[in-house]
Amino acid sequence: MADVDHQTSPHVSADSTEQSNQACKVAFSEDEETxxxxxxxxxxxxxxxxxxxxPGRTAEEIKIYWTSRYSITQ
Structure with missing residues (x-):
């Protein structure tokens, strides 16, 4: 049972990280930003x-764009 948990956890994390990295790399036009x-x-x-x-944008892409551009980190 421990082997199953070990096998699935990295797979899920890798997919989530990969999707986030892809979304961060997507450029937005000036019109889209406005x-x-x-x-x-x-x-x-x-x-x-x-x-x-x-068109062609996902909610996740928009959210990542917004938080990476406008989030306030102290």
Whole structure:
């Protein structure tokens, strides 16, 4: 049973990390950035609504873009 847990945990973590890294590498155009900012001001952190306005973008990509660009770390 320990072998099963050991085999599945790294696989899940690797996939999650890989998806996050891919999303961070995706460039956003100036128009997309402007639209994300406007939509965020209107609807807040409703990433799926924002992504629905930008063809080809996922809610996860929008969220990662926003938090990497505008999060405040102290």
């Amino acid at each position: 639209l994300i900012t406007r939509m965020y001001n209107l609807v807040g952190e409703r990433w799926s609504l924002i992504a629905g306005r930008i």
